[in-house]
Amino acid sequence: MRRLTLVLLLAGLGCSAAHAGVFxxxxxxxxxxxxxxxxxxxxxxxxxxxxxxxxxxxxxxxxxxxxxxxxxxLMYKQETGDKRVQDFYLDLDSRLRKLEPQAQPAAAPADGADVPGDVKTAIGTDPAKESADYDAALVHFKAGRYKEAAAAFAAFVGKYPNGSLAANAQYWLGNAWYAQRNCAKAIEAQTVVTTKYAATQKAPDAWLAISTCQQEMGNPKAAKASLQTLIDKYPTAPAAETARERLKKK
Missing domain, CATH: 1.20.5 (Single alpha-helices involved in coiled-coils or other helix-helix interfaces)
Structure with a gap:
């Protein structure tokens, strides 16, 4: 009997272990x-x-x-627009030059005569040579060689400071600097136009160019003042109308 009990007990333990393993x-x-x-x-x-x-x-x-x-x-449109404006002014410049009377060489003064400085500069000046030098500088600008154009126009105004094309050359000198994105130099050049050549047709355009540079340099107050100065000094100039339009947008 004990043996049977022991066998049953061992069998039960085996089943429990097997069930636990499966679990x-x-x-x-x-x-x-x-x-x-x-x-x-x-x-x-x-x-x-x-x-x-x-x-x-x-x-x-x-x-x-x-x-x-x-x-x-947008950059292409701006460059195209700038090119059109430049071409327009270049064409206008050429047309105005054809309408202007050609300067004649000044007669040499008598010995011992008191000659003003501006007359001294004009004496011996060859109008054809002056025009050729101006056109040569303009060719650089038209071709987009703005650095060469700036150098050529600077040389021109140095050589012919009181010539018939001096104001034009000084104006394009400013534009050549602006085309190189050097607004400081551009303003410096255009300021000469508004002071030394204030009575010429390029002065109003120079004021407009100055205003443009001032705006791009982050000085809208100065740009607005330049536009107002342009309108006050040259109210009937075409540039004055442009200035009025710009002031309306400010």
Whole structure:
């Protein structure tokens, strides 16, 4: 009887151990399955986040490309507009020169005569040579060689400070500096036009150019003052009408 009891007891223990082993295996598999599901869910979430980030980067790249294209278009339009304005003034300059009377060489004074400085400068000046030098400087400007144009116009006004084309050359000297985006030099050159050559037709345009530079240099107050000075001094000049339009927008 004891033997039978012992055998039954051992058999029961074996069954319990086997059941426990099966239970442990099922629990381990369940935990592994749960871990795999959670891991896959995490990877799926990360994948979706990466896809969204990639889509955002793509959209931003497309927006940047569009903005770059717009900027290039605006820059092209500005350059084209500037070129048209330059061509217009160059053509106007040429037309006005044809209408102006040609200067004649001054007669030499008698020995011992008191000769003013401006007359001394004019004596011996060849109008044809002066015109050729001016045209040579203008060719540089038309070709977009603004550095060479600035040097040529500066040399011209130094050689013919009281010549018939001096005011024009000084004005284009300022434009040559502006074309090089050197507003400080441009204002300096145009100020000479508004002072030394204030009575010429280039003076109103010089005031307008000064105002443009002042605005670009971040000084709208000075730009506005220059426009008002232009209107006050040259109310009937074409540049004055432009100045009035600009003041309306300020």
């Amino acid at each position: 442990d295996d099922d629990e381990a598999r369940r935990q592994i399955a749960d871990l795999r599901i959670k891991t896959e869910a995490r990877f799926d979430q990360q994948s979706r986040a990466q896809l969204e980030l990639s889509a955002q980067i793509q959209r931003q790249a497309e927006e940047i490309a569009q903005l770059r294209g717009l900027l290039e278009t």
